[in-house]
Amino acid sequence: MAKYIVKRILAMVLTLFIIISISFFAIRLIPGDVLGEGANPELRAAMRARYHLDKPLIEQYVIFIKNFLSFDFGESINLYPRRPVFDVIAEKVPLTLVLNIFSLIITIPTGIACGIAAALKKNTLTDHAISTMVVFNVSVPSFVFASLLQYFLAYKLGWFPILLDLKAPFMSGAQLWSMVLPVLALSFGGIATITRYMRAELFEALSSEYMLLARAKGLTQLQATVRHALRNSFIPLCNVIVPMFMSVLSGSMVVETIFNIPGLGSLMTGSISTSDYYLTIAILFVYSLINLTSVLVVDLSYGIVDPRIRIGGGKTRE
Amino acid sequence: MKKLLAFVLVLALALTCSVALADHTDNILYGWTTSPTTLNPHMYTSTTASTRMPNLGTFVRQMVSKDGTSLEFVPEHAAELPTSSDGGYTWTVKLRDGLKWTDGTPIDAYTYEYSMKMLIDPKLVNTAATYLFDPVVVKNAKEYFQGTVTDWNEVGIKVLDANTIEFSLEYPCTDIDFYTTICQYINPVKEDLYEACMNGDRTATTYGTTLETTPSCGYFILTEWVIDGYYAFEINPDDPLVQDGWFSIDGEHDQFLSSNTTRSELFWNGDLDYHTLTGTEYDTYKDDPRVYKNMTSSVWGLFVNSASKNTAMANKNLRLALQYAAPREEMSYDVYKMYTAASYMVAESIFVDDGAEGTIYRKTEGAQAIKEKYATNRELALEYFNKAYEELGGQKITVGYIYFDQQEDMKRTAEVAKEIFENLFGADRFELALEAVLPQPAYDRYRAGDYDLGIGVRLCSPFNPWTSMAPWTTDFADKYITGFDNEEFDQLQYDCVYGDLLNDPQGKIEALNRMEELLLGEVAFIPLMQNDNSVIYNERIWLPTEEFLTGVGYGLTQCTIENPVN
Amino acid sequence: MNEYQKGERILDVQDLELGFNTYAGQVQALRGVSFHLNKGETLAIVGESGSGKSVTIKTVTKLLAPNAVIKGGSITYKGQDILNMTDKQFSQLRGSEISVIFQDPLSSLDPVMKIGKQITETLRIKLKMPREQAKARALELMAAVGIPEPEKRFDEFPFQFSGGMRQRIVIAIALACNPEVLICDEPTTALDVTIQSQILELIGELQRKNDLSVIFITHDLGVVANVADRVCVMYAGKIVETGTVEEIFYDPRHPYTWSLLTSMPSLATSAEDKLTVIPGSLPNMVHPPKGDAFAARNRFAMKIDFEEEPPMFKISDTHYAATWLEHPDAPKIGIPEPLKSRIAAQLAREV
Missing domain, CATH: 3.10.105.10 (Dipeptide-binding Protein; Domain 3)
Incomplete structure (x- = not known):
């Protein structure tokens, strides 16, 4: 197991290196310059020299890699002038993290509950209602939800504040209340995904042979469902849930825009559209790291959760 | 029992009143489409250029005249409007006495000199550096910025004494030129803080990027700042313009909202005082008396x-x-x-x-x-x-x-x-x-x-x-x-x-x-x-002028707010 | 619950009628099944695939699919009416009175739960045994069913066992709460022949030791000969013949039973011989035929077989057959060749 993890981590490092190298060249292909149209030519020359943009591409790349290895990741060019890129990212992390974690707290139990309800009552009204909800949530984009929630519940009815309350102290009652709408908007999609998975898995588990045996040995339907069917259907759910955990740092740009949340969501698009090279690479790096780690954790989690993989290795004994 | 009830009612009433009174501040509620990510006067961003650093003083401010009829150039940190005796080549700026930062540190000609020296420092490459050589050209400012001139004394900025700065220009300029460029865009910076925020090889400073690193000395004091969220100002009683009665508000609260729908909702909810009308909203409200047309200059x-x-x-x-x-x-x-x-x-x-x-x-x-x-x-x-x-x-x-x-x-x-x-x-x-x-x-x-x-x-x-x-x-x-x-x-x-x-x-x-x-x-x-645009103002805002004045618009910061207790 | 003596009837199924609602119509799966189980004996229920053997058992243990409809009949266990019990009430009987083991042990066991826990589960939930005691009992059971090194294997998972071992575990689970009745639904079909005999031996041994009554469902007559005391032959949802194992093997009366016995290959069958096959297949059970369901495939069918269903004719106290051939007015055919010679040869060997 340890050897496997080490191998995977080395592969991750290589992948990250390739990612930032490709990004390095790719973002310089996007039209746009460090200063906009009509800027003073002397200033433009000085800015280009400052960021080595007047040197040949390969030389820029070498400088970039050297700096990267000595942990000098550069500063933001236009978006957050002169601030080190990771400071910028780190500043936005707490809020995004909190929102996403709350969203998970709602998404996972709700999704599981809906999935279980739908599977247990397959083909009844409950099941159809839940399935309709799933299709709806999956098709309608999160920003439509966000806009609707904001318009009806905040603007028209006034039950919630229109914006995230940034004045109130971090995690205070007032701020938490203002987080309800954006968290809901972020959750709808995830609920649908988990519900679908759970319903399918549980339904399969319920009609399996071991359920029959469980009942045959005297467990009631409820006991058999909880002790056997549910446990078995949770295992494939790792596939869906672990990536959700890992995506706690990804921001939803549109939801953040609508509720005035200074999170990570708009950072990526903002940095690309203003040709903020270093910030863009830093963000890509952070997200790639998270994604790769997520994949690794999912693979490992299967090994931990599913005993067939953990202990297996194909050997059965007489 | 009845006495107790009466007591409780009175207490409740008193509490609500005090809460209402506590909320009584005449703050302008403003919404920006983009977020100013730096308040360092040496860094140019389009957002900060239009706000003109309300938390920092400068030589001369453009104000709506007190009778509301015209644009007036009013000396803020300068004691009087700067003058030139040689047809616009040399300009003398006299500063007032007693200028200071909010923590009491004094501001004088040397403060401004330090600020300008850093502004065109060749290693810092500040994006606002062009204010000293485009369009008004201070002698050797560009060369110093480019590194061809290394001796600061050769640059056309001289401190004659603690209250006097002399600018020597490459080409002459008119009063209006001087008032609307150097007098408007040159702000002091707090030296100790500026230095403290410098990086090791003095190529960058994070001065002015967070609340803690942004000091105030203008007509407003920056009191709160959540990056990309909002910021808030309070009127600065020590500022010369404030003392001269140019402002009647208590402060300003600015949200950074890139979503137009959100801005619209906030405005109609009474949470914003100012809203740009577009599309169907424009069609609906264009004849409303609260709507004013802003004129662009291009x-x-x-x-x-x-x-x-x-x-x-x-x-x-x-x-x-x-x-x-x-x-x-x-x-x-x-x-x-x-x-x-x-x-x-x-x-x-x-x-x-x-x-x-x-x-x-x-x-x-x-x-x-x-x-x-x-x-x-x-x-x-x-x-x-x-x-x-x-x-x-x-x-x-x-x-x-x-x-x-x-x-x-x-x-x-x-x-x-x-x-x-x-x-x-x-x-x-x-x-x-x-x-x-x-x-x-x-x-x-x-x-x-x-x-x-x-x-x-x-x-x-x-x-x-x-x-x-x-x-x-x-x-x-x-x-x-x-x-x-x-x-x-x-x-x-x-x-x-x-x-x-x-x-x-x-x-x-x-x-x-x-x-x-x-x-x-x-x-x-x-x-x-x-590309003019139309804006609608909240009813409670009374603008100092009904006509658009170049340079100050309708003078929102000089407005009076009626019905302050909402 | 009264103590029943050996030989007393503990399970009684009378005229059980059952249908399944499907899109094609209602399939008449059981059309009047009657049999009984005496304490301490092994009853074998034989028949080809689709005859209704498993369905009968599922009805008895109330594990039917939701589209099943019980149309008539009764099931009595130790005097209690089972059909009208709720599922919750019957859950108490399952495992502690009546246990079932199924055909495929790998899919029967929960793949992600340790087998030790699967065995102790019922002990802890139904008998409320404390953990240590339950574990001790489980280890006992594992030893009793012949699992080597039970201590070590207690914490292992089903996939770590071979097919035979898994079936032993299933048996251990079934016997955990000391049931009276053990129902085995083709327990050895999925196993290879050598293991099969081990399992059969084991079941026999456990039956003797724990005084179980066993119902054995199978389509394999060889297994029947090995384990059964009494046999019921099922065809198309009805019991067509029932008797002691000797009566069925040496004196079969129903043409279907003859065909079954004949179609079994024996040691005497050589490579060139063609196996006897019963032509045709089960009739359409959505609309069962009038008369004897076997008539279409029965070369001894008489005209009345196509018109009226034969009742159960008594041949002896223990031997009954539902065929018009047993009617006093029917022609006396006797056991046809080659079955007759086979039986004779078999009897000769046994002497």
Whole structure:
């Protein structure tokens, strides 16, 4: 197991290196310059020299890699002038993290509950209602939800504040209340995904042979469902849930825009559209790291959760 | 029991009253579309340029006069308006006594000197450095910035004593020039904090990027700042302008909201005092008395390339035809709805010195004449086109037209242009070939001369239209190729900015007239519209002026708020 | 619950009628099944695939699919009416009174739960045994069913065992709460022949030790001969013949039973011989035929077989057959060849 993890981590490092190298060249292909149209030519020359943009591409790349290895990741060019890129990212992390974690707290139990309800009552009204909800949530984009929630519940009815309350102290009652709408908007999609998975898995588990045996040995339907069917259907759910955990740092740009949340969501698009090279690479790096780690954790989690993989290795004994 | 109930009721009443009273602050509630990510006066960002650093003092402020009728230049940190005794080459700024930061640290001429020295420091490469050499050129400022001059003493900034700074310029400039550039954009920085935020090799400082690193010494004090969230100011009782009674509000609260729907909801909910109207909202409210029109200082139009590979463009009659047929009214009123159709180069808000109180250039006789001369005239256009058609051999003429990609309204204007031109001239005789290009590549193509007609704008300074004419001179470094190459124009432009006409207000106005005539006559540019916008103010806001004043707009910061307890 | 003596009837199924609602119509799966189980004996229920053997058992243990409809009949266990019990009530009987083991042990066991826990589960939930005691009992059971090193294997998962071992575990689970009745639904079909005999031996041994009553469902007559005391032959949802194992093998009376016995290959069958096959297949059970369901495939069918269903004719106290051939007025056919010679040869060997 340890050897496997080490191998995977080395592969991750290589992948990250390739990612930032490709990004390095790719973002310089996007039209746009460090200063906009009509800027003073002397200033433009000085800015280009400052960021080595007047040197040949390969030389820029070498400088970039050297700096990267000595942990000098550069500063933001236009978006957050002169601030080190990771400071910028780190500043936005707490809020995004909190929102996403709350969203998970709602998404996972709700999704599981809906999935279980739908599977247990397959083909009844409950099941159809839940399935309709799933299709709806999956098709309608999160920003439509966000806009609707904001318009009806905040603007028209006034039950919630229109914006995230940034004045109130971090995690205070007032701020938490203002987080309800954006968290809901972020959750709808995830609920649908988990519900679908759970319903399918549980339904399969319920009609399996071991359920029959469980009942045959005297467990009631409820006991058999909880002790056997549910446990078995949770295992494939790792596939869906672990990536959700890992995506706690990804921001939803549109939801953040609508509720005035200074999170990570708009950072990526903002940095690309203003040709903020270093910030863009830093963000890509952070997200790639998270994604790769997520994949690794999912693979490992299967090994931990599913005993067939953990202990297996194909050997059965007489 | 009854007594207890009565007591509880009274207590409740008292509490609600006190809560209401505690909320009593006359704060302007403002919403920005973008977020200022730095309040370092040495870094230029478009957002901070328009706010002009309310938390920092500067030499001279532009204010709405106390009687609400005109723009007034009021000395803030300066004790009086700066003067020049040698025709604009040397300027003397006298500072008041007793200026200080909110923590008591004093501000004097040396503070300003340090600030300016850092501003053009060659290693810091501050993006606002150009304030010292563009358009007003301080001696050796550019060279110091570029590193060719290394001795600070050679730069034209001298501290004569703790209250006096002397500026030596490369080229002379007028009062208005000096007040609207150096006096407006040069702010002090707090030295100890600035130094503390420097990195190891002194190539960058994080001064002014967070609340803790942003000190105040202006008419406002920065009290709260959540990056990309909002910031809040409180009025600064120690500021000279405040003490002189220029402000009646208690502070300002600015949200950074990029979503227009959210801004709209907040405004109608009473949480914002100011809201830009667009689209259907504009249609609904445009006649509301709370709506005011903001005028921009630039004119959008089509750059015309008479040196294009498409030789038809060299034909002046064709160009004149296009100029007179241009759908400026349709674009401004039908597509964009709130823009102003323009048949001139210099916008309506440009304010110039006329030797007396100053005047709006566009209102002068000569300027009016040009506006009328080049106004849309479809019959005249057709006449010119017929001539051009003959001269070009009676063949169908195709002209390329570049508009900005990914903007719906832009696309519509292009389609309108195509429809109008082709209908007027006859689709069998003329075709407008539309091409969608993103803004930056579009401008690159204009620079390269690879276009026939291309929409765009050259930004204009609201107080100095002559420097803004520089891009049309022959030797301009960053020019767009239009085939316009006129010695008289070059000479006029030079004289107005560097030469004899600098201190001759009337002469300059006439010269500007002539420059417009030359450009429009040669059809190097077809003006289309001014991108004005309309804003609606909350009822509780009482503006100091009902008329748009160049440089200060309607003076929102000087407003009075009625019904403060909501 | 009274103590029942050996030989007393503890399970009684009378005229059980059952249908399944499907899109094609209602399938008549059981059309009047009657049999009984005496304490301490092994009853084998034989028949081809689709005859209704498993369905009968599922009805008895109330593990039917939701689209099943019980149309008539009764099931009595130790005097209690089972059919009208709720599922919750019957859950108490399952495992502690009546246990079932199924055909495929790998899919029967929960793949992600340790087998030790699967065995102790019922002990802890139904008998409320404390953990240590339950574990001790489980280890006992594992030893009793012949699993080597039970201590070590207690914490292992089903996939770590071979097929035979898994079936032993299933048996251990079934016997955990000391049931009276053990129902085995083709427990050895999925196993290879050598293991099969081990399992059969084990079941026999456990039956003797724990005084179980066993119902054995199978289609394999060889297994029946090995383990059964009494046999019921099922065809198309009805019991067609029932008797002691000797009566069925040496004196079969129903033509279907004859065909079954004949179609079994024996040691005497050589490679060149063609196996006897019963032509045709089960009739359409949505609309069962009038008369004897076997008539279409029965070369001894008489006209009345196509018109009226034969009742159960008594041949002896223990031997009954539902065939018109047993009617006093029917022609006396006797056991046909080659079955007759086979039986004779078999009897000769046994002497």
